[in-house]
Amino acid sequence: MDKSINVFGEKLELCGDNPSTGYYRDDHCNTCKEDVGSHTVCIQASRAFLDYSKSKGNDLSTPMPEYNFSGLRPGDSWCLCAARWLEAEKSNMAPRVHLTRTHIKALEIIPIALLKKYAADLN
DSSP: OOOOHHHHHHBOOOBBBTTSSSTSSSOOOOOTOOOOOHHHEEEEEEEEHHHHHHHHHHHOSSSGGGGTTOOOOOEEEEEEEHHHHHHHTTTTTEEEEGGGGSBBBGGSSSSSSHHHHHHSOOO
């Protein structure tokens, strides 16, 4: 596992735990070289984003009990793939982002200035 560091170079904070999230399902947006999707961006789900994601073949709102997944609802936090977030942003459908909970590796795909535009945790 890569170091648990956020985009500010500080300790990576908990993204969410209901439902459990992250590549490791450790509720943090931790990553490693095996995480080819780079599940590093901690989002705040919105209805518009969940509908958009479903339309793109990534249904995050339908419960899947066989995977112990209750489905996301608006307001839930989730570790999203960095490229998926960037795709949503280019379609004007990007959800808000918790920067203190977003792994520094996300910056390999998304510029910090763009993430800051969607920050849910900056004053």
